[in-house]
Amino acid sequence: MKFQGTVLLVDDEAHIRKFIGLILRQFSIPRLLEASNGEEALEIYSREKPDLVLLDVNMPKMGGLETLKQLRVMNPDCVVVMLTSLATRQTIEEAAELGATNYIRKDTPKEEIAAALQETLEANFDLSEENPPSHEPHP
Amino acid sequence: MDQDLSLPIIDLVGRKILIVDDDRINLRILGGILKTERYNLTLAESGEAALEAYAAQRPDLVLLDVMLPGIDGFEICRRLKATYGADSAPIIFITAKAESDDVVQGLAAGGVDYLPKPFKPKEVVARIRTHLQSRLLVEQQKHLVEQLSKANDAKNRFLGMAAHDLRNPLASIRGLAEFLSDGTVGPLTPDQLDLVTTIHGASQSMLDLVNELLDLATIEAGELKLALEPHDLAALLEKSVFLNNIEAAKKQTKVTFSRTGESPRPTIDQAKIRQVADNLISNAIKFSPPGSTITVEINGGPDGFGFSVKDQGPGIPDSERDKLFKDFGKLSVKPTAGEKSTGLGLAICRKIVDAHSGSIMAQNLPHRGCEFRVTLPCPK
Numbered sequence: 001m002k003f004q005g006t007v008l009l010v011d012d013e014a015h016i017r018k019f020i021g022l023i024l025r026q027f028s029i030p031r032l033l034e035a036s037n038g039e040e041a042l043e044i045y046s047r048e049k050p051d052l053v054l055l056d057v058n059m060p061k062m063g064g065l066e067t068l069k070q071l072r073v074m075n076p077d078c079v080v081v082m083l084t085s086l087a088t089r090q091t092i093e094e095a096a097e098l099g100a101t102n103y104i105r106k107d108t109p110k111e112e113i114a115a116a117l118q119e120t121l122e123a124n125f126d127l128s129e130e131n132p133p134s135h136e137p138h139p
Numbered sequence: 140m141d142q143d144l145s146l147p148i149i150d151l152v153g154r155k156i157l158i159v160d161d162d163r164i165n166l167r168i169l170g171g172i173l174k175t176e177r178y179n180l181t182l183a184e185s186g187e188a189a190l191e192a193y194a195a196q197r198p199d200l201v202l203l204d205v206m207l208p209g210i211d212g213f214e215i216c217r218r219l220k221a222t223y224g225a226d227s228a229p230i231i232f233i234t235a236k237a238e239s240d241d242v243v244q245g246l247a248a249g250g251v252d253y254l255p256k257p258f259k260p261k262e263v264v265a266r267i268r269t270h271l272q273s274r275l276l277v278e279q280q281k282h283l284v285e286q287l288s289k290a291n292d293a294k295n296r297f298l299g300m301a302a303h304d305l306r307n308p309l310a311s312i313r314g315l316a317e318f319l320s321d322g323t324v325g326p327l328t329p330d331q332l333d334l335v336t337t338i339h340g341a342s343q344s345m346l347d348l349v350n351e352l353l354d355l356a357t358i359e360a361g362e363l364k365l366a367l368e369p370h371d372l373a374a375l376l377e378k379s380v381f382l383n384n385i386e387a388a389k390k391q392t393k394v395t396f397s398r399t400g401e402s403p404r405p406t407i408d409q410a411k412i413r414q415v416a417d418n419l420i421s422n423a424i425k426f427s428p429p430g431s432t433i434t435v436e437i438n439g440g441p442d443g444f445g446f447s448v449k450d451q452g453p454g455i456p457d458s459e460r461d462k463l464f465k466d467f468g469k470l471s472v473k474p475t476a477g478e479k480s481t482g483l484g485l486a487i488c489r490k491i492v493d494a495h496s497g498s499i500m501a502q503n504l505p506h507r508g509c510e511f512r513v514t515l516p517c518p519k
Binding site for chain 1: 303306307308310311312314315317318323324346353
């Protein structure tokens with residue numbers, strides 16, 4: 001079981017990107033892109049068409065929910081997992097309504113984050129070795 | 140708290156006193172007696188005039204004759220109490236010496252005291268001073284309570300914000316230290332491993348503290364919202380016991396829980412009660428000597444369902460029992476492997492259980508150890 005796609009990791013805090021990046025290592029992701037804000041995320045998304053976006057909710061200027069809204073305009077099928085720490089139920093529900101696939105609490109132990117990522121990958125992608133990612137890059 | 144029993148000095152000069160009497164001679168005598176006190180006196184000769192003057196002046200104290208033409212003194216007193224409630228000024232009745240029935244009736248109508256005629260100047264001055272002072276003290280106290288409550292809200296907001304901003308960096312420090320120590324990024328020398336393990340432990344305990352401060356701030360701000368639904372108590376405890384046994388094994392202790400019969404399904408906020416169970420069990424592990432056993436049991440009774448956690452640790456010193464469930468209430472008893480405690484865990488447990496209208500109590504066991512027992516109300 002292996003994820004063959006590209007992941008875009010969006011968080012304004014460098015230490016979080018480093019931490020989540022290390023957790024992602026165990027999934028041997030072929031290509032990991034990083035963005036430190038919403039604008040940058042949209043720019044990279046339109047250029048690189050990643051298969052999975054891990055998106056921080058709480059960012060200065062363009063927050064995660066607004067970024068999510070615009071990502072969905074670019075590609076209504078994009079798979080976006082929100083990264084939260086103390087998000088309220090309301091924020092999480094709002095993200096779900098905007099089309100987020102799942103949310104992961106980034107302040108939990110790394111094993112829990114890894115398990116949540118594994119679950120997301122299994123639920124959204126065909127992980128058999130022969131197949132490329134099930135989500136076609138958007139034209 | 141230590142109490143300072145000396146009265147604070149309150150300046151009584153210029154305080155407003157309303158004197159109501161239809162006898163001008165009495166008014167003049169009282170005015171003369173009180174002259175040296177330099178109060179701000181207002182005089183009224185009838186009940187109607189008294190009510191008007193009260194509304195206009197809002198005096199600090201009222202001297203009120205019982206026998207008045209029209210509305211009598213008792214009725215004025217009742218009307219003032221009805222209109223101004225707890226805020227109304229203290230009322231002292233002026234009575235003729237022999238009228239002991241009047242005194243009783245006056246006090247029943249809401250008066251605080253009475254001044255018998257003929258007046259004894261020293262008595263008049265002393266009684267008025269006393270009542271003015273106690274009135275002003277009550278006002279001061281109200282003001283203080285308001286200020287304290289505002290300061291407490293500000294503290295909670297500050298705690299919330301600080302904890303919020305500390306949380307993510309701490310979680311990263313902990314996580315990154317773990318990656319260093321588990322060899323993900325290459326092998327470490329024993330010395331390096333020792334340092335990294337220390338960083339991991341320190342960041343973990345800071346994170347615990349920050350989380351507990353946040354819980355406390357949320358609870359104190361009245362933002363603890365329970366998502367109540369019937370939940371299988373045994374399943375909840377099983378999960379908690381399973382995870383806590385990992386930590387227990389490191390200290391050669393174990394946590395046992397056996398599911399017997401049908402599990403009760405109390406109406407609870409599952410995550411919050413899980414937090415209480417985790418806290419009680421991890422506390423028991425912290426204070427248990429190696430080789431000992433912690434027993435978790437479900438209790439059921441007419442008062443409700445609940446669970447208990449029994450350990451074989453040193454128990455709770457009698458002199459410290461009242462500190463147990465208070466914020467930052469650390470006891471002199473120390474964890475057996477130098478674990479950290481914030482002194483907030485049990486305070487939070489109690490607040491969560493209180494929010495469920497349940498109860499939490501602790502008692503020492505006959506031979507050794509202690510028992511924490513949580514009771515949750517019966518499902519209706």
